[in-house]
Amino acid sequence: MKESMNYNRREVVAQQKRTRIAELKKRIILSCSFIALLAVAVVTAISFVNVNATVQGDNPSYKYYTSYEVQPGDTLTSIAQKYTANSNVSVTEYISEVKKNNELSSDNITAGNYIVISYYSNEYK
Structure with missing residues (x-):
């Protein structure tokens, strides 16, 4: 037991x-x-x-996005040239990004339409 x-x-x-x-x-x-x-x-x-900072010398460069109304005579190249002036991004790279972000299959854009573009600034916003 x-x-x-x-x-x-x-x-x-x-x-x-x-x-x-x-x-x-x-x-x-x-x-x-x-x-x-x-x-x-x-x-x-x-x-x-949403801050993509890259060092260019002593000044950081910040990347932002905005809506842009296409003006008469605008092309993707002219927009790219304007908005890549103070960056290390090539016009070709910029155009590719704009086309991808806006689901564009060609380089044709129409005045009055809005597209999303990026721009660069040395100021943090």
Whole structure:
């Protein structure tokens, strides 16, 4: 009888130990998940900062986006030449970006329409 009680007691202790281990595993998984979620949130928050700074000498150059109304006589090249004057971006690169951002399949733009363009400034806005 005493042996049976010891056996039952060992089983109870073993079950309690398994339960504690299972709870510990759950806490570890929950903690790791929280840390991973926190890391993703931080990376996402950083990626939403809309400032692309590049160093040009001692002056940082910031890139911004705005809506631009196409004027009569405007071409993508003339707009690119105007808005890349103080940057290290080529006219070709700028035109490619404008076409991509506005889902344009050709270089043709129409006066009166609005397009999204980028511009550069040495001031943080």
